[in-house]
Amino acid sequence: MLIEDALQDSGMRDRAEMHYLPPGEGLFSQPDIHEFLTSYFPDKRNVAIDWNHPLAGIDPANRRATFATPQGSRTVDYDFIHVVPPMSAPDMIRNGDLGWQTGDFQGWLEVDQYSMQHRRYPNVFGAGDVVGTPVGKTAASVKAQAPVVADNLVAAIDDREFPMEWTGYTSCPLITEKGQAMLVEFDFSLEMTPSFDFLNPFEPQWAPWFLKERMLHAAYNAMLRGRV
Ligand SMILES: Cc1cc2nc3c(=O)[nH]c(=O)nc-3n(C[C@H](O)[C@H](O)[C@H](O)COP(=O)(O)OP(=O)(O)OC[C@H]3O[C@@H](n4cnc5c(N)ncnc54)[C@H](O)[C@@H]3O)c2cc1C
Incomplete structure (x- = not known):
């Protein structure tokens, strides 16, 4: 959201295509906020949500990310990617x-x-x-x-x-x-x-x-x- 805001501020928003690729079908553990964000991202911020996209690999030299979707492997080119790493104890x-x-x-x-x-x-x-x-x-x-x-x-x-x-x-x-x-x-x-x-x-x-x-x-x- 902050990147989307920074793009707005710099007048470059219309030159960027933004996607949110969650690994599953959830955006937030609290269900009302999940619902809210599911419409807020596409409707208010013009950020498309591509569900079920666990990141499987990343090729930083070529700026290419691969996702293991239920339909098979999907490779996406990017200019900037923000990755949340898997968390563990x-x-x-x-x-x-x-x-x-x-x-x-x-x-x-x-x-x-x-x-x-x-x-x-x-x-x-x-x-x-x-x-x-x-x-x-x-x-x-x-x-x-x-x-x-x-x-x-x-x-x-x-x-x-x-x-x-x-x-x-x-x-x-x-x-x-x-x-x-x-x-x-x-x-x-x-x-x-x-x-x-x-x-x-x-x-x-x-x-x-x-x-x-x-x-x-x-x-x-x-x-x-x-x-x-
Ligand atoms: C981007 C971001 C924004 C956040 N914003 C908020 C917010 O606004 N409000 C909020 O409430 N929470 C927020 N959180 C969550 C919050 O930061 C964590 O819940 C909180 O830091 C957890 O504290 P902790 O002490 O349990 O773990 P940590 O802060 O992870 O501390 C654990 C420490 O143990 C150390 N450690 C690990 N293994 C060993 C070892 N073997 N020996 C010695 N030391 C070790 C680690 O280096 C680390 O310093 C945010 C988190 C992120 C990532």
């Missing part, structure tokens, strides 16, 4: 005993999604991108998980019941252009859980951009210093 989790051994979260840390305690090693707790949970790979999730882990860990040491649960809180500020963003917040239910009544999660607005650009750095830095 560090090798010691992915290949070791601490990760989920099977299922959707295979290779990610096997925690209970509410208590954040490891499901097989009760003296292990997890937080952050490394955990294998249905949603939550955001720093905002880490911020919500950290106190749960701290309090539940202390409770485990004291042999008490867990006092806290993570709700799956996930927050994605989607920057739609310079100065505009949408703040998407949801939890395990995949229902929207907006923190601010005055923000519409389906509308690019100035306030979420200001939050993301100017305010969140301070919050994340405070979190890194242990002030959750």
Whole structure:
């Protein structure tokens, strides 16, 4: 979206053809935002969506990308490509005993999604991108998980019941252009859980951009210093 915006700014938008090639049939894990983006990209930003295009290979010298589509291999020439690499936990989790051994979260840390305690090693707790949970790979999730882990860990040491649960809180500020963003917040239910009544999660607005650009750095830095 930022590249599309930069092309608009420079007056070159009509010279560019833009495609979004997701590997499957999803653009976002929250279904309403998935719906929204499915029409927003082509209708508002003139970005075509070519579904089911997992990247299989790339030839940077010739600027050519190959996708393994269900219909077979498709090669696309490009001038500029933005690739999101496959994500995984560090090798010691992915290949070791601490990760989920099977299922959707295979290779990610096997925690209970509410208590954040490891499901097989009760003296292990997890937080952050490394955990294998249905949603939550955001720093905002880490911020919500950290106190749960701290309090539940202390409770485990004291042999008490867990006092806290993570709700799956996930927050994605989607920057739609310079100065505009949408703040998407949801939890395990995949229902929207907006923190601010005055923000519409389906509308690019100035306030979420200001939050993301100017305010969140301070919050994340405070979190890194242990002030959750
Ligand atoms: C482009 C982008 C934009 C994002 N924007 C937002 C946003 O606006 N809001 C939001 O909430 N989230 C956002 N996120 C997500 C957020 O950055 C992550 O959820 C968050 O950084 C996860 O924190 P973490 O500490 O769990 O993992 P990481 O930040 O990945 O930290 C893990 C650290 O462990 C280190 N490490 C790995 N293996 C080893 C090892 N063997 N030994 C020692 N160290 C090791 C890594 O180098 C890394 O520094 C964004 C992510 C991306 C990629």
